[in-house]
Amino acid sequence: MTGRPPGSGAGPLAGIRVLDLTDQSAVFGTRLLADLGADVVRVEPPGGDGVRAMAPFLGRSPGTERSLWHLYHNAGKRSVTADRATPEGRTDFWDLVAGADVIIETERLDPAKVTARNPSAVHVTVSPFGLDGPRAQWRATDLISVAAAGLAFVSGDPAGPPVQPGADQAHKLAGLAAAAAAAIALHGRDRTPGRPGVHIDLSAQEVVATTVVQTANPSRWAWQGQVPRRPGLGQVYQCADGGWVTITVRPGRRERFARWAERIGALSAADLRPLLEPDLEPASAEPVIRRVVTAVPRAEVMTAIRELDLMGLPVSTLADLRHWDHLDSIAEFADVPHETLGLTLRFPRSPAGQLAAAPTRRAPGLGEHTTEVLAAARRPPARQPAGTRLDLSTALAGIRVVDFCWMLAGPLGTRLLSDFGAEVIRVEAGPRAYPDVFPPGTDDPSTGAFHNTLNTQKRSVT
Numbered sequence: 001m002t003g004r005p006p007g008s009g010a011g012p013l014a015g016i017r018v019l020d021l022t023d024q025s026a027v028f029g030t031r032l033l034a035d036l037g038a039d040v041v042r043v044e045p046p047g048g049d050g051v052r053a054m055a056p057f058l059g060r061s062p063g064t065e066r067s068l069w070h071l072y073h074n075a076g077k078r079s080v081t082a083d084r085a086t087p088e089g090r091t092d093f094w095d096l097v098a099g100a101d102v103i104i105e106t107e108r109l110d111p112a113k114v115t116a117r118n119p120s121a122v123h124v125t126v127s128p129f130g131l132d133g134p135r136a137q138w139r140a141t142d143l144i145s146v147a148a149a150g151l152a153f154v155s156g157d158p159a160g161p162p163v164q165p166g167a168d169q170a171h172k173l174a175g176l177a178a179a180a181a182a183a184i185a186l187h188g189r190d191r192t193p194g195r196p197g198v199h200i201d202l203s204a205q206e207v208v209a210t211t212v213v214q215t216a217n218p219s220r221w222a223w224q225g226q227v228p229r230r231p232g233l234g235q236v237y238q239c240a241d242g243g244w245v246t247i248t249v250r251p252g253r254r255e256r257f258a259r260w261a262e263r264i265g266a267l268s269a270a271d272l273r274p275l276l277e278p279d280l281e282p283a284s285a286e287p288v289i290r291r292v293v294t295a296v297p298r299a300e301v302m303t304a305i306r307e308l309d310l311m312g313l314p315v316s317t318l319a320d321l322r323h324w325d326h327l328d329s330i331a332e333f334a335d336v337p338h339e340t341l342g343l344t345l346r347f348p349r350s351p352a353g354q355l356a357a358a359p360t361r362r363a364p365g366l367g368e369h370t371t372e373v374l375a376a377a378r379r380p381p382a383r384q385p386a387g388t389r390l391d392l393s394t395a396l397a398g399i400r401v402v403d404f405c406w407m408l409a410g411p412l413g414t415r416l417l418s419d420f421g422a423e424v425i426r427v428e429a430g431p432r433a434y435p436d437v438f439p440p441g442t443d444d445p446s447t448g449a450f451h452n453t454l455n456t457q458k459r460s461v462t
Helices: 027-035 068-073 087-098 111-117 142-148 169-190 204-212 218-224 251-263 269-276 282-294 298-307 318-322 325-329 370-377 409-419 449-454
Strands: 017-021 039-044 078-081 102-105 122-127 198-203 236-238 244-248 311-315 333-338 343-348 400-403 423-427 459-461
Touching (some): 017 027, 027 068, 027 102, 039 087, 087 111, 087 370, 111 198, 122 169, 169 204, 198 204, 218 449, 244 282, 244 298, 251 269, 251 298, 298 311, 409 449
Parallel strands (some): 102 122, 122 198, 400 423, 423 459
Antiparallel strands (some): 333 343
């Protein structure tokens, strides 16, 4: 492979060897680890794995090197072929296991067998429903995972059926969780005497269910005895020129929005008068806002969003993204040469952002690195037997996190850090309390459903 050799010192995971035994349900996670500088070795059967067979293909022409799934998700990795139906192939495979720091797999390898070969390995198994319980043996597509976890229920228009979100979100979320779990476990392992390994059992259903906590917080069911309503696509509007935007006009911004709409002739003063009522409910304001937006081209709406200090963004098509000045200014897209195909491919920058090792390297050819990787694997590093297994609940012990986050995404992220032993200090200001759901008859912020979901194990400073 051309360019920087993997594990050569670039990126926070440089020097870490990852064995990639994933299918499409977790392959995104090993791509993230490669972006962070790990040497990710993907083990494939002689004919290639299933990801290489996934459509769409370059030029609509199938081939083991032409799947866009493969070209994106396996960028930056190395490829080894091993025929595990043969004794030699099985020996090679277990030699690779013995030399890995991290093993991420969807094959359900026996954890005891992995530990016997490599007691220091961080072993992550990703499956649809986990390895225990009545559905442990069930299989699942991305659609099944988003449906089983409730994400499909909160997607789509309330008047229509639940829908599958785009971009295989269950698979992306499962891969992201696998990568995060591996990184946390590596930190805990490498600061613990004896470098004890651990087996992590990740259920895609559990991972995806975390994403609907805002809409489907289980405290609502316990307190109110009802399933929350589907949120729908509120505050997404089509403009006069056919473009779409999201826009939220908060009560404190309604008057300036109304004055702007009257000035440009979108609606008359009489039609806009309801927006000026001080106690107008959001549901009553929405039809007026919609009438304004549908009368104005998208570029003008976006200008108003900036000038009036509103919350809003364009709903972009893929064609829009190719020519968006913001993405150009932050160098979102980069050219990655692929000499085997004789093409230069256009890649979005890594989700790991500035932590990513640059530049992105092309996806490997099938078995491209078999000889060099297996030669090294037959001389695996000496590993001290670990007397105990890593306790993940203390993996981040000794790390102090100051949490200034608001609403949901940030507090959930710091909650995860606290789950693994970090000391999280939440800095709060009473006047900026976020909307919450309370038990009947109280609005005490300490009893809020979101607060008690997102801020467990933290400390609070006001």
